[in-house]
Amino acid sequence: MPVESLKVKRERAIEVCRRMEEHYGPVECFLDHTSPFRLVISVLLSAQTTDAQVNKVTPELFSKWPTPEALAAASVSDVAEVIHSLGFYKSKANHAVACAQAIVSNFGGEVPHTMEELVTLPGVGRKTANIVLNVGFGIVEGIAVDTHVNRIAHRLALSPKTHAKEPLKTEQDLLKIIPRELWGSVNHQWISFGRETCSAKAPACEGCMLEDICPSAHRV
Incomplete structure (x- = not known):
């Protein structure tokens, strides 16, 4: 199987972010805090x-x-x-x-x-x-890669399988293909998506908003 180009990955990543923004919009932090x-x-x-x-x-x-x-x-x-x-x-x-x-x-x-x-x-x-x-x-230096973001990044083939257990490398892969102006929303939107649709054990691929562009759909 030919290696996917960075350009193709970037196009998919941008489309993922566009759909996430359309579906979720701004997502508040899930942790209660006042400072x-x-x-x-x-x-x-x-x-x-x-x-x-x-x-x-x-x-x-x-x-x-x-x-x-x-x-x-x-x-x-x-x-x-x-x-x-x-x-x-x-x-x-x-x-x-x-x-x-x-x-x-x-x-x-x-x-x-x-x-x-x-x-x-x-x-x-x-x-x-x-x-x-x-x-x-309100400072965006990178993308926080937790278990949800890491899982989704690899299911979408935006980071190589060899980085699946190395979140810091996964982050660097995402930073290369997602435009900086989109970094800020990734963590909370992807967490929401991971909880609602793309769970670790039972991803709901059928009808998923990313089904048509996800290389892992129905094969996770």
């Missing part, structure tokens, strides 16, 4: 856990420790007790407290708003940083 600080902690907690589960624990978390200074001074065991319903809650409690401490000690209590600075925070990788920049500051 960049609460957003970065919420995204940090959401790894390998649903947003709905995170939204259940953050009201108590931020009621007890509403600011970076408060969370920085918190006991890790106390934080772990509040978020114990989340997966990997012990390591997440460690990261949350350490992240708050870094925000206080290294950035004067303000969440940094550059990719380079954000990824220095404990528990914050490029995916989390992309979400914080986009949602918290």
Whole structure:
């Protein structure tokens, strides 16, 4: 089978984005938050856990420790007790407290708003940083590739199969073929699509709005 050209992939990617925008329009962040600080902690907690589960624990978390200074001074065991319903809650409690401490000690209590600075925070990788920049500051540096975005990118053959388990490489593949002005909407629209239609176990290919341009339709 001939290798698909970058031009063909780009055309498909742009059409995918056009249809997503037409279907979903602007999609709000799924994590409840009122500030960049609460957003970065919420995204940090959401790894390998649903947003709905995170939204259940953050009201108590931020009621007890509403600011970076408060969370920085918190006991890790106390934080772990509040978020114990989340997966990997012990390591997440460690990261949350350490992240708050870094925000206080290294950035004067303000969440940094550059990719380079954000990824220095404990528990914050490029995916989390992309979400914080986009949602918290309106800055689009890339595309946050979570499990939904990664799955959809590969089902649409926008990233090679060899990158299926490497979200950072998948992101770079998407950045090459999706125009920069479209990056900002990809994460939340594709998450919505992944939840509603293109699920991991039972994708609803028949009647899907991308069925006619998806190389994996009916063969996932």
